[in-house]
Amino acid sequence: MTDRRVDHDTFTLSRRYEFPPRTVFAAWAEPAAKRRWFAETEGFTDIEHALDFRVGGLESASGRAPDGGRFTYDAVIHDIEVGVRIILAYRMTMDDTPISVSLATVTFEADGDGTMLTYVEQDAFLDGLDNAGPRREGVAWQLEQLALALAETHEGVH
Amino acid sequence: MTSRITHERFTLERRYDATPAQIFTAWKDVDGRTQWQKPADHLHLVYDADDFRVGGCDISRCWADGDASAYEAVVYYQDIVPDRRIVMSETVSLAGRNLSSALATVEIDPDGAGARMRLTLQIAAETGSDIFAGYREGWGALLENLVLHLTRETIP
Numbered sequence: 001m002t003d004r005r006v007d008h009d010t011f012t013l014s015r016r017y018e019f020p021p022r023t024v025f026a027a028w029a030e031p032a033a034k035r036r037w038f039a040e041t042e043g044f045t046d047i048e049h050a051l052d053f054r055v056g057g058l059e060s061a062s063g064r065a066p067d068g069g070r071f072t073y074d075a076v077i078h079d080i081e082v083g084v085r086i087i088l089a090y091r092m093t094m095d096d097t098p099i100s101v102s103l104a105t106v107t108f109e110a111d112g113d114g115t116m117l118t119y120v121e122q123d124a125f126l127d128g129l130d131n132a133g134p135r136r137e138g139v140a141w142q143l144e145q146l147a148l149a150l151a152e153t154h155e156g157v158h
Numbered sequence: 159m160t161s162r163i164t165h166e167r168f169t170l171e172r173r174y175d176a177t178p179a180q181i182f183t184a185w186k187d188v189d190g191r192t193q194w195q196k197p198a199d200h201l202h203l204v205y206d207a208d209d210f211r212v213g214g215c216d217i218s219r220c221w222a223d224g225d226a227s228a229y230e231a232v233v234y235y236q237d238i239v240p241d242r243r244i245v246m247s248e249t250v251s252l253a254g255r256n257l258s259s260a261l262a263t264v265e266i267d268p269d270g271a272g273a274r275m276r277l278t279l280q281i282a283a284e285t286g287s288d289i290f291a292g293y294r295e296g297w298g299a300l301l302e303n304l305v306l307h308l309t310r311e312t313i314p
Contacts, residue, residue, distance in 0.1 A: 004242050006263050008167060008278055056215075056232070074213070076234050078249045078259045079284070085163070087259045087282055089247030091212075091236045101236040101245045103261045105163050105282045120165055122280035124245055124263045126237060 007125040009132040015143045017115045019150050021108040024115040025083045027146055027153075028106065029053045037149040038142055039063070046070075055080055059088070069094050084108055092130070099129040119143065166290045169278045172301045176308040178241040178266045178273045184307060185244055185264060186210050194307035195300055196220070202228075212238055227253040242266055258283045260293070277301065 017024050027033045031051040039049035044063035051059045059075040075090035086106045092099050105120040119139060125131050174181060184190045188208040196203040200222060207217040214235045221228035230251050237245035244264040250257050261280040266273055277297060283289045 004239060004265070006243065006245075006265055006278070008169075008263070008280060010165065010167065010280070076247065078232075078247065079256050087163075087249075089234060089236060089259070089261065091245075098237050101247070101261060101263075103247060103259060103280060103282060105165070105259075107163060120163070120282070122165060122167065122261055122282065124237075124261055124278070124280070126245075 003127065005127055007123075007128070007131060009123045009125065011121055011123075011132050011136045011139075013119045013136065013140055013143060015117050015119075015147070016111055017117060017147060017150060018113070019115060019154060020113070021083050021110055021115045023150065023154060024117060024146075025086075025108050027150060028086055029082075033149070033153070034059075037145040044071075053077065053080070059090075070096075072096075078103075094129065097129065098126050100125045100135070102135075117143070162286075164283045164287045164290075165281065166283070166287065166293075167278065167280045168290075168294055169276060170294075170297055170301055171274060171276045172304075173269055173272055173274050174305065174308055175272045176311075178268055180308055180311060181266050181273055181275055181304075182241045182244075184304060184311070188216075190307060190311070194303040196303070197296055197299060210235060210238075212236065236261075257285050258289055258293075275301070275304075 027037065034051055035049040039047055039061040041063060043066040047063040049061045055077055057077050061073040062071060064070050072093045073090055075088045077088045079085065079087035089103050091101045101124045103122045107118045109116045121139065123132060123135065184194060188205050192203055192205060201220055203218060203220045205216060205218045207215060209215055212235055216233040218231050219228040231248055233246050233248040235246055237243065246262045248262060249259045259282045263278040265276040279293055279297065281290060281293060
């Protein structure tokens with residue numbers, strides 16, 4: 001019998017972007033924009049992504065890691081305040097085995113000409129298959145990809 | 159002004175003179191849930207949707223006679239291991255305004271002839287931290303309700 005356990009944890013990341021809240025928020029709300037920085041992970045293959053950005057709407061992403069493991073991400077959007085806040089819950093699997101369920105709170109605040117984004121994730125890691133260390137690194141990497149995507153998309157359009 | 163979100167986590171644990179399967183069924187079965195998850199006798203609790211499977215969604219309303227609007231809870235089932243574990247995400251709203259979202263983890267472990275149930279709430283509140291005490295008291299009362307519910311269900 002599998003040793004069932006749940007490890008609960010929380011982490012917070014803050015990051016400033018050189019674009020106003022409406023622009024940063026749009027990169028979370030528009031499917032093509034989100035796919036670019038969120039789903040197209042370097043080294044991953046067989047990438048799929050879909051986003052129905054509304055309260056109760058679903059987001060799904062999947063891909064195969066360089067070592068061959070297949071990851072899936074399935075989210076449901078719990079709360080949206082346009083330009084201000086997104087709360088979503090997501091579960092992840094690796095090779096069809098659930099590894100975590102998480103509640104992510106993303107807030108967007110004007111900071112001069114830019115945006116201060118705060119990301120708080122409350123996690124239930126399942127059966128010892130993941131933990132907050134790599135998860136925090138993974139999300140920090142995505143938030144960096146968001147900065148790069150914004151810079152490329154809006155070059156000279158501040 | 160940006161509304162601040164406050165976060166909190168707490169765990170409640172209780173032993174029941176019931177098997178893990180009986181506790182799991184109390185969560186799975188909507189008729190059972192409608193009984194023991196009603197916070198107080200004078201309140202009404204109605205499920206408008208019930209879909210106990212991973213990816214499924216429950217919608218319930220709770221109100222007292224004379225209330226202008228009902229509290230609505232939307233629950234998504236995120237992980238289910240029969241007789242062992244349920245992980246849900248939920249949002250509670252009142253009159254169309256979201257008050258809080260949360261992850262709820264239910265862990266069930268055999269304990270002698272009975273079982274222990276551990277409920278962990280991870281809450282993101284949109285209305286300040288006052289709501290945390292309400293969650294703690296509310297769920298504390300429901301875990302006591304569950305004792306009575308299981309007693310009824312396990313008497314042949």
